[in-house]
Amino acid sequence: MSSEPNSSLLERVRSPFEGPNTLGNSNGFWLTFGVGVVSLALYPVLFGTYAAGERAVFLVYALLGVSLCFVWGFCGILSFGQVAFFGVSGYTFGIVGLNVSSYTGVTLGIVAGIAVATLFAAALGYFMFYGGVRDVYVTIITLVVALVLKTFMDQTAGGEWAVGEAELGGFNGMRNIPNLAIGVGDIGIEVSRAMHYYVALAALIGVYLGLRVLVNGRFGYAMVATLEDETRTEMFGYNTTFIKLVTFTLGGALAGLSGVLYVTWGNYINPQQFAITAASMPVIWASIGGRDSIAGTIAAAIVLQWIELQLSGEWALVIVGSLLVFVILVMPEGIAPRLRTFVLDRQSSSEPTTTPATTEEVTD
Amino acid sequence: LSEGGILNGSGGSDGPMIGVLEDRSGEFALNGTAKWQASLLAVEELNADGGVLGEELDVYDPDPQSDNQRYQELTREALNREGVDALWAGYSSATREAIRPIINEEEQLYFYTTQYEGGVCDRTTFAMGATARQQLGAVIPYMIEEYGPRIYTIAADYNFGQISGDWVRLLADEHDAEVVGEEFIPLGETDFGSTINAIQGEDPDFIASMLVGDGHANFYEQRADNELDVPMASSTTMAQGYEHRRLDPPALEDMYVGVNYMEELETDRNAAFVDAFYEQFPDADYLNQEAQNNYFSIHMWAEAVEAAGTFDQEAVIAELEDGIEVEAPEGDVELDPETHHMTHHMRIGRADGEHEVTFSDEQYIEPSFLHEVGCNLPDDPEQTQYEPDEFYDEI
Amino acid sequence: MLDLTDVHVSYGTTPILHDIDITVDPGEIIGIMGKNGVGKTTLIKAVMGLLEVDAGTITFDGDDVTSTGAAVRARRGMGYIPQGRDVFPELTVEENLRMGETIHAADDRLQYEAVYDFFPILEERQSQTAGTLSGGQQQLLAIGRALIGNPKLLVLDEPSEGVQPSIVQDITRDLQRVNEELETTIIFVEQNLHVVQHLAERCYAIDKGTIVDELGSDRLESREAVTEYLAV
Amino acid sequence: MNGYELLNVTFQFLESFAFIVLATVGLAVIFGMMGIINLAHGEFILVGAYATTLSAHQGLPLPAAMLVGVVATTIFGIVLERTIIRRLYGRLLDSMVATFGISLVLVQLTRILFGNSIDQVSTPFGAISYGSYSYSLYRVLLAGAAIATLLGLYLLFTRTAFGIRARATIQDEETARSMGVDTDRMYMSTFAIGSALAGLTGALYAPARASPTPEFGSEFLVDAFVAVVVGGPSVLVGTPLAGGFLGLIEAFFTFQWTQFIGTVAMLVAAIVMIRLLPDGFSGLVESVRTSWRESE
């Protein structure tokens, strides 16, 4: 499909990442992607490690957005419950990390956090998909699950709600959660706040590329087929219920990863993470970025968080809310797919030279 | 991605700056807005008066929206990027606890101005509000005397409410009274039908209410609807969320609250303060106790800076620890150097059937609990929160 | 009764129909035939006002209705039976029929009983939701519903699709009866040879978006002439 | 449980039932009839409550003020429908995201315009006393209002031509148009009815809750969503059953333990119900009705 016959090695490297299930497969896209990655990698150099340490949370949340984009954009499951897996993972990490001291605890905590989130997603997914729950009802159940967790965690303020050393803390939240580290006993590496940025960035890029391989492979075809027409896909011998379960579980695992990165970043988590506002954020990022565009969702998550931080006056929420309405009305499929169409149109009307876009134009 | 450029406040200026993180939206907007306004008023006055150490004072004041995660982010922002010389932040104790690790790690000079459960003994933190010991210590004995010994406690379900509940038990024990029922209610709860029935079932002499925030105001409303006429003692109502103004009478009838300040205090000094406040903010809803605490503590900080001759936080802390007295709208108040808490003028404010507030039993009360447990920050610069259940068997 | 003059229709920028001229006199039964995808449904929707025309005029019952909406045309006396099973799936059979009442003022409509006379199965199923009827039953319901409004012009899009042969025959007869007894003009799209031959008095053949032939009753008699157009 | 306690539970049930039903109807009509998930539903209620409260402060008697609340919310809903919502028909999930945006804007605009709270109007009617207990009469009467609302809706949507047309329009707009229905107006009217119901809820609860704040509406949202789902696609059948079932669970658990346990029990029961009855109560009723009809 390429016009350059002598780039075959490059093509071979690229090929597992490309396919009809991802929007961006062109040279221009990969160039843009490279520019995006490099600018994100250079951010600490340009703006200092302190700023990077603070902004690491943008990347962590972007990963949460990706977890939704994956289940929603590629398998049609709109989950308002990604924050539930995120939060459960964060709390689990906290409990393990606060109880098992030293690097062992942290390492165990990472595993435990992601594992519990994954199992939780699997259990919830089993309950829903094998129970015949569909469409918007899935959305609402996941939302209600998040709200139940919020209600429950909110009342864990008393001393009786401690797991060993770790106080759940109710509305106060759980504090003094250890930093990210890996190792056993006293031997290991602790990730400083500034380094956290790179860990989050690496996780984000790794997950991004991994998902591209996945969605363009066998399983991806099955997911997308399920998304487009479940009954029909079943008639091709696919167990669509199982496909949805696997997808949902994987989405839960990704949200869990993001949850671990979150609590190790802020050393804190509280029930507000399960509230409707928090639960809506991933949906907003994916809607604006483009639900079937992973890169679009990442870009939207980062840009929107940045905008929200900049706008802190009383008009902030008015502006963010209006933006949301505007995007849904004007570009219902999201910005990234729209940009892609725009770029493609331009290319076909002018010379086929690819103009490297700026970071904001990363389309997937 | 480009960073910076549109930063809030005056990131660019190198003059003195304080951070004021107070809620103007979310669950605590009712309490936080006036805190923010009174802070701006204090800064305005300082600047009109030639600034602090001759320099104009800047404020970093984004809205944390009652969201503790945002508080953490903004606190880091204030400390590390804005480099504020002193920080005022947060209404609820949960907020304070969320940002305390950051403040302690960075050894930031921090003023927490809400009335609270008490016990914080941190080297760089100054608690400007009255403690549960000061408030409940004033109002609970009064109520026992006035109405009888059977107490029913309802409190917000988080650290503040739980520890305040402990204080009620303790005070009950000290005064031969009894807590006949106790219910901790999650923040944001708005249905109190069953709570009211439960109270009616116990028929206590009075209710000790440490409810917090918007949602909980519904209790008072529903109490009136259900014609539950048991009197109430509180450390949280009226002086903060001005329920006596917002709710229709007689929701707050027979509410007795231990306060160091309310807008309604009839002193000349307060009248001037109230006038200045509403002149600056004509649309303001209410000038609450915490707003007064912000106001006087900013002036107090400025005095300490002037005395130290520098904005250097260690020097200012040293100056504060030297003992300082300010003319607050509530009356002259002193900082207790050992505990970093204030000796306050405590009054019992009572709302009648028309929500008219009257004050009685003014006492000048020291922050005694921390003394008892041995908090002495100039000598022993620790970072601890003492809780009453560690020291009293009665709980 | 109905005149289309030089009508052009497109979906967005894709032109579908061009230079369409059709004339229907009162009381006539007109067939329209053509391959799949040539634009028959598009034409019918343009007649009903569900699609806007790019050019040309449509007059109905003496009035220019080119720019009036579907609802208005329906109330002026066009009854429509859409292609496929476009009944309201979650309304009951009876409620679907009641929708027919919207078209005309109360005094001017056919009673349910008359419809139930035509299609007894609908009476049996009156309180079942229409979505759970079999395909053929849904088609009957759609016709019944249109009849309730007592339209002057009945517009049908492939009424025999998915309907059992005996009922196709019944429908053909019933439509003729409607045409005679109620003096309803009928225009229909069909692929079914039987229906075209037995029902149509005159027939237009359509291909590549335009009318390519017009068959009078004489040519409609001939199976060859008709199948040629059905398999254009 | 003695007699008085039984009364306590009964009243708590009636209060829960009324709350759930009234919180839900507006949302349910807009969701069930139009396929729009209105995350700004709470803010529609907010508009009703503010309009009621503010006009009561202007000296209007409470019933008149409530009428103002309903009318204001209706007009507000129509304006929103004309400008934004009508572009979202058939786009269920998009409608959810867009209305969430609307909700953010409305809450914050309310705050900017009216501050952090407005003064309350008091609850009428006083309390019923029994033994050492008492219960607010107004709150109990709200259950009556809930039932009356449901009854009215039932009649409107099943007994009137308007109702049938509205439902038909939602199911197949094009065909409805070809049957002479002005579908544009149908959408608008249905949305207006949903808005009016939200406004009614706001008006009824304005005096029964503490002073309205910009967050007033969010209190209703969770119950409303849960009940819509548990109720199932048919609003008229589903809403009262969901209200009754969830209200019973909430009242019982609240009575036995605390309000908090009651809330959690209700949410958990809702999740279990959705699992057991993916089509909600109305789906269950539908299939029961079919077999009953067949067997007669």
Added chain:
Amino acid sequence: MAASDPTVKTTRAVDETGERSSRILQTRDLHKEFGGLTATDTVDFAVEEGELRCLIGPNGAGKSTVLNLITGQLEPTAGSIYYDGIDITSLPSHERVDRGISMKFQVPTLYEDLTARQNLRIPLQRIVDAAEFETRTRELLAQFDLLAEIDETPATLSHGQQQRLEIAMAMALEPTLMLLDEPVAGLSVEETAEVAELLRTIRAQEGVAFIVIEHDIDFVETIADRVTVLDQGSIFTEGTIEEVKTDPAVRRIYLGEET
């Protein structure tokens, strides 16, 4: 009524033990109710290997219901289904497909965002390795005369091409039983003839058995080995198309007088 019909009796010699016979499909007492409404009532129905069976009958007779019961889209209220000697009554749809049952829906429902090649990959990747995708795809498309459309998306294909692509996708699974619900509804005479031709070739080449529901009796005539007439949820009669067409009872309930 059905039980007393002699033609049904002959098909009743079921291998209850699940033993293999030349019958690829056998249903026993298949009964389906929708909340009290009986859609099918004790249907005993058998299809031989490689046979093309047409299922006809009045609207609402339960034909689609029978098909959906065989694919597993619906669960029977009572009765069982044997496929290739094995009881598949409680298997989920996708496992039935794995065993060789394939279904083509009436309305073409292709994956709209995928090209013909990618559409075919969905069934193909179930049974062949990635290395063979391309050759198999080309083979199939060639067989169905769609090779030129390999990179086209469904929207740009004609109705007839879409129908063929759909059948190609169903065939990609190499089924032993294909179920078609009204495959020529709405097709022109010409296209109908094409589909009939296609079915005959497939059957000749691959030995696939078919169950076809169709109201177009001319079409049925050109393709069917045997015809089963369903009425009111029960088998009314079975036989060759000639037998059925001339049966006055069938004419009365279904075909009508003309034709």
